[in-house]
Amino acid sequence: MKQIECLIWALNLKFDKLLSVIRCQKRVNASQQCFLRHFQKKFRYWRRIFLYQIMYFFLLDALVQHLKTLFKKLLGGRA
Structure with a gap:
């Protein structure tokens, strides 16, 4: 679980x-606003939501795997 959290944290920094x-790269004049900057202002929280x-998703997957293992132990390996 800790490895997944560290991996997500590292990927977030790199992203x-x-x-x-x-x-x-292309600016017609100094007063023209760069589209990328406008996009970042308009959608500033999309990266956080996506991450x-x-x-x-990874935490849920780890929880499901843990629950499967727990049920197998409880049922004596018959699942």
């Missing part, structure tokens, strides 16, 4: 660094 490196969904 944030990757997105912060992206620059808008929480991934985290909960």
